[in-house]
Amino acid sequence: MLERPKSRYEQVAERLRNDIKQGKYPPGERLPSQTQLAREYGLAQTSIGRAIARLKNEGLVRVEDGKGATVLEVPTVKRVRRTPYRGKGGSFAQAMREAGLEPHTPLAAGPEVVTPSAEVATCLQMGEGQVIRRERHMFGSGHPMQIAVSHIPLSAAGSLDIADTDTNPTGMYERLAQRGHKVTRFQERIEVRRPTEKETVFFGITDSTNVLEVVRIAYDQDDKPVDVTFNVFPATQWALTYEWNAHE
Amino acid sequence: MLERPKSRYEQVAERLRNDIKQGKYPPGERLPSQTQLAREYGLAQTSIGRAIARLKNEGLVRVEDGKGATVLEVPTVKRVRRTPYRGKGGSFAQAMREAGLEPHTPLAAGPEVVTPSAEVATCLQMGEGQVIRRERHMFGSGHPMQIAVSHIPLSAAGSLDIADTDTNPTGMYERLAQRGHKVTRFQERIEVRRPTEKETVFFGITDSTNVLEVVRIAYDQDDKPVDVTFNVFPATQWALTYEWNAHE
DNA sequence: GAGTGGTCTAGACCACTAA
DNA sequence: TAGTGGTCTAGACCACTCC
Structure with missing residues (x-):
């Protein structure tokens, strides 16, 4: 199995990979x-397609x-995350500039009050109630780079205003602190999965x-979750x- | 493009995915x-293969x-990493037990003194010199789960003995501290890539x-890297x- | 031996893009 | 209209496994 010569379409893939690199x-x-590559390599078009x-x-x-x-x-x-987190928001913009790309992070949806999905509700440990949802689409020099969706329990936020003007999470955390929810602890869970159709x-x-x-x-001083943000990016383009x- | 019905082999894949779940x-x-599935779905065997x-x-x-x-x-x-790191080694064993699996972490190679690869040398910021290399293969209830390869500059370790008996990194860090290299800072870089043939x-x-x-x-009190460990696992099985x- | 998956072909059809 | 990639087929051959 190890000794078996690689299939021809894999050899072609490998050569193309090298040519690109x-x-x-x-x-x-x-x-x-x-069809042109098929002639060149003496294979059928289907094989080149593979x-x-x-x-x-x-x-x-x-x-x-x-x-x-x-x-x-x-x-x-x-994307560098220093813990404890000293930065002032803008982790994405900074990563982009370091990679020589111009950041652009328009709001794609919200802020709006919605009923959370089961997963979001679990993360926020809420039985019932609604959340403020905000979705940002993030670009580097025009290329799509990242999707970020954040949710804050309406009970903690009070009103939509809390997410109105700011674009980075830090500003929001300050407002949450003013309402008695000081963010003291963070948790990030990383997974690799297949993309949704939207993605x-x-x-x-x-x-x-x-x-x-x-x-x-993000958890407050009573260890109650006050914000859950989903960040998604193509696996190969990020570290x-x-x-x-x-x-x- | 969005409206186009999915190809039949993708529909088959989706149904099999559901059946498994x-x-x-x-x-x-x-x-x-x-061949049996081909009859069942009215497709050619090649399509089922896809x-x-x-x-x-x-x-x-x-x-x-x-x-x-x-x-x-x-x-x-x-796999949970709390920062600052309070645990006493054994992060892998703990993760396994929480998933209901019996951990087993035999040494696969080393400890041995070798000339480091370019990547290892870069991580350790060393121009020349050798490193102590140790490779562990980690199983959960007999199933291969993880590969871990660690490298310590020979100049910091002094001799092979440092990596001799212990299986977890914590013990090694204590010995490094005795030799004047107290570990004060950690950095972890996460990437998704294609596997090597060995993997x-x-x-x-x-x-x-x-x-x-x-x-x-791992960096010591003078911010000199004293250990670099590569951990590799199948992307879908871990969070x-x-x-x-x-x-x- | 019969059954398995993996590869490859030749030819076909479709949806799309380009000029 | 000619060229593109994507899908599908029918049939073939190979290496492998199980009996």
């Missing part, structure tokens, strides 16, 4: 068409119907390309970093 | 053979040549199944959790 097909460029499907799943190329396969630019973005459309990826999901929950001190 | 094919069980390949990449089934597709048990394991064999996954790589670097306090 070594700049033969730079970002933005089109790969040759599948090879290209691999590159697609790995997030190396983006394939459009009737056009062809375009090489993606994959600047690996570093495939936004990121322009196949539904077999994985995404990273980071769920951050997450956590830093902390050994002895508190 | 709902217990029609419990863990350890075999799926029906591809559907099953999807499940394989998602880590839902394991396919063996000449045998068939077996449903994998996918207990999602939670596909160990975990029994396809090379298109992603793995999570967590690189932990990483980080916790910290807001105001130090």
